[in-house]
Amino acid sequence: MGAVVEVADLRKEYSLGNERVQALRGVDLRLDAGEFVAVMGPSGSGKSTFMHVVGLLDTPSAGTYRFEGTDVSGLGADERADIRGSRLGFVFQAYNLLPRTTALANVELPMVYAGVAEADRRRIAGDKLEMVGIAHLAKHHPNQMSGGQQQRVAIARSLVNDPGLILADEPTGALDTKSSQDVMRLFTRLNAEQGITIMLVTHEPEVAAYARRIVTFRDGSITSDVVNERQAA
Amino acid sequence: MSLKATLAVALAALVRNKARSLLTMLGIVIGVAAVIVTVAIGVGARTSVQQSINSLGSNLIVVQPGSVTQSGAKTGFGGASTLTPDDGLAIVKLPGVAAVSPMVSVRTQVVAGSNNWQTTIGGVAPSYTFIRSWPLAAGRFISEGDVGSAAKVAVLGQTVVGQLFPDGSSPLGQTVIVKGAPFTVVGTLAALGQSGLGQDQDDTVLIPYTSAMERLTGLTTVNSLMVSAASATQIDGVQQSVTQLLEQRHRIVPPATDDFQVRNLQSIAQAASQTGTVMELLLAGVAAVSLIVGGIGIMNIMLVSVTERTREIGLRMSVGARGASILRQFLAESIVLSTIGGILGIVAGAAGTLAVAMFTHWPMTIPPQWIFASVAFSAMVGIFFGYYPARQAAQLNPIEALRFE
Numbered sequence: 001m002g003a004v005v006e007v008a009d010l011r012k013e014y015s016l017g018n019e020r021v022q023a024l025r026g027v028d029l030r031l032d033a034g035e036f037v038a039v040m041g042p043s044g045s046g047k048s049t050f051m052h053v054v055g056l057l058d059t060p061s062a063g064t065y066r067f068e069g070t071d072v073s074g075l076g077a078d079e080r081a082d083i084r085g086s087r088l089g090f091v092f093q094a095y096n097l098l099p100r101t102t103a104l105a106n107v108e109l110p111m112v113y114a115g116v117a118e119a120d121r122r123r124i125a126g127d128k129l130e131m132v133g134i135a136h137l138a139k140h141h142p143n144q145m146s147g148g149q150q151q152r153v154a155i156a157r158s159l160v161n162d163p164g165l166i167l168a169d170e171p172t173g174a175l176d177t178k179s180s181q182d183v184m185r186l187f188t189r190l191n192a193e194q195g196i197t198i199m200l201v202t203h204e205p206e207v208a209a210y211a212r213r214i215v216t217f218r219d220g221s222i223t224s225d226v227v228n229e230r231q232a233a
Numbered sequence: 234m235s236l237k238a239t240l241a242v243a244l245a246a247l248v249r250n251k252a253r254s255l256l257t258m259l260g261i262v263i264g265v266a267a268v269i270v271t272v273a274i275g276v277g278a279r280t281s282v283q284q285s286i287n288s289l290g291s292n293l294i295v296v297q298p299g300s301v302t303q304s305g306a307k308t309g310f311g312g313a314s315t316l317t318p319d320d321g322l323a324i325v326k327l328p329g330v331a332a333v334s335p336m337v338s339v340r341t342q343v344v345a346g347s348n349n350w351q352t353t354i355g356g357v358a359p360s361y362t363f364i365r366s367w368p369l370a371a372g373r374f375i376s377e378g379d380v381g382s383a384a385k386v387a388v389l390g391q392t393v394v395g396q397l398f399p400d401g402s403s404p405l406g407q408t409v410i411v412k413g414a415p416f417t418v419v420g421t422l423a424a425l426g427q428s429g430l431g432q433d434q435d436d437t438v439l440i441p442y443t444s445a446m447e448r449l450t451g452l453t454t455v456n457s458l459m460v461s462a463a464s465a466t467q468i469d470g471v472q473q474s475v476t477q478l479l480e481q482r483h484r485i486v487p488p489a490t491d492d493f494q495v496r497n498l499q500s501i502a503q504a505a506s507q508t509g510t511v512m513e514l515l516l517a518g519v520a521a522v523s524l525i526v527g528g529i530g531i532m533n534i535m536l537v538s539v540t541e542r543t544r545e546i547g548l549r550m551s552v553g554a555r556g557a558s559i560l561r562q563f564l565a566e567s568i569v570l571s572t573i574g575g576i577l578g579i580v581a582g583a584a585g586t587l588a589v590a591m592f593t594h595w596p597m598t599i600p601p602q603w604i605f606a607s608v609a610f611s612a613m614v615g616i617f618f619g620y621y622p623a624r625q626a627a628q629l630n631p632i633e634a635l636r637f638e
Contacts, residue, residue: 052632055551057550057551057631057632057635058632077555077556078555078556078557081550081553081554081555081556082553082555084550084551084552084553085552085553085554086553090551090552092548092635094544096544096545096547096548096551096635098545098548099249100249101245101249105245109548109549109552110552110553112238112242113549113552113553113554113555113558114553115235115238157552161553
């Protein structure tokens with residue numbers, strides 16, 4: 001299996017008012033295809049910044065980042081947007097679905113920017129909704145769905161471009177226990193059955209327990225990187 | 234991202250907020266409708282003025298008596314009784330003059346059988362129908378012989394025919410009594426309708442000017458001389474030569490003022506259409522201001538929309554939208570808003586024009602180039618006022634946009 005993410009001595013600095021904040025202080029990490037890793041840590045540990053850099057939403061101040069073998073540390077905004085659209089999938093805590101728009105149209109959205117033809121968009125979006133088990137809700141609007149169902153739509157949306165990596169930022173943060181379990185089982189299944197690489201950011205140990213590898217951040221550095229022997233299911 | 238996809242995304246976003254989109258459009262709708270109605274009214278008024286002036290006669294020059302000072306008091310125009318039929322005969326010999334007719338007008342009662350009617354008697358020459366481009370409905374007009382013998386013949390306007398012969402019988406050969414004298418009706422005039430000033434032009438009886446002077450006024454002077462220039466280009470020249478000729482004939486040497494006044498309808502028409510132009514400019518200015526206000530409304534709503542949809546923008550960016558795509562999407566939204574507003578404005582403007590046309594009976598048309606210009610202009614309003622909010626959206630940082638509460 002090749003490396004999907006390879007970061008070396010990754011640093012991120014930014015100023016907050018008059019203060020210089022060192023959000024990442026030299027992070028080294030390799031993530032191979034097919035992995036399911038949970039990134040943990042308290043708030044301010046740098047885990048969100050790390051996810052933003054890995055997700056090409058942000059650029060590192062120093063260090064190198066190779067995504068699928070290509071150095072992407074110095075790319076411009078447009079090139080990063082193109083890679084996000086073609087090789088990355090995002091799942092957010094707040095689902096971030098377009099309101100008053102059907103589940104199907106929401107799932108189609110990334111393909112609109114990728115320039116996929118309308119008929120293909122519809123077909124692929126339908127397939128992905130099926131994959132996450134809510135094909136019957138294709139015509140529903142977000143406000144007609146439960147939180148768990150909305151998050152499934154968001155997961156389907158993250159899958160449409162067959163991404164090399166899915167980044168899930170606190171995907172269960174807004175869900176009740178039952179829905180959380182459902183969503184985490186879905187991730188586990190997608191990883192196990194489809195071999196989809198997943199990086200999950202969370203601060204809840206019971207959510208991280210679904211991953212096969214757990215990386216813990218503190219003060220901008222990785223403090224532990226362990227294999228989860230007892231993966232939850 | 235294709236143009237079609239961009240437009241589809243923009244339309245979807247607008248449909249998601251129907252009420253707001255419609256209200257935002259309203260500014261542009263009103264602005265464009267105002268432009269259309271304004272232009273149509275301007276064109277209609279101008280055409281209407283032109284028509285009513287043309288209906289008075291082509292290339293017409295009117296010579297009226299001027300003002301005289303009697304015992305230190307100025308009489309105003311028409312006060313001088315100096316114009317004579319001989320002046321007319323002299324004018325007709327001038328180059329560029331097609332025809333001349335004196336006009337002696339008297340307001341009096343006309344009686345036929347048991348019916349009577351108060352109307353204006355016009356003493357004219359045979360050339361009058363030519364000068365006024367006024368066709369006959371029946372019979373014949375006043376002849377040179379009638380003028381020579383001061384014959385008691387009359388030609389009736391349609392209003393007078395209706396009043397004196399209400400049973401619909403032909404007035405031809407009948408006798409009408411004008412100031413006690415019997416006149417034989419030899420012809421009737423075609424209906425002309427109202428003049429540009431709202432007068433009923435058909436409410437008249439025409440008789441030879443010699444008969445009018447002899448039997449009605451008892452004067453040797455006439456009220457005015459109507460001169461027709463041979464062509465529109467000769468109007469100014471004829472006006473000058475008429476002035477010179479009459480100054481000679483009336484022995485007027487500067488510094489004495491002329492005892493007559495020569496006016497041509499073209500100058501009246503020009504004055505009227507200049508007034509129209511000023512009005513049009515004024516109304517167009519108001520319309521332009523309302524379009525700008527409409528544009529500011531669009532900008533305002535687009536700014537609100539960008540703020541409100543910050544997370545949506547963040548999401549779009551995270552799934553691969555470039556800044557340029559976001560810019561195009563919001564720009565497309567404001568252009569679609571303003572263009573649909575413009576089209577609705579044209580429809581509203583056309584309806585308004587129709588209403589005004591029904592009310593005023595003006596021949597109103599909306600020039601097609603204005604329809605095109607309105608749509609183009611409203612699209613430009615959309616681009617101009619939509620650019621700033623769209624740029625704000627495109628320059629958002631995706632991380633901050635996603636976190637936006």
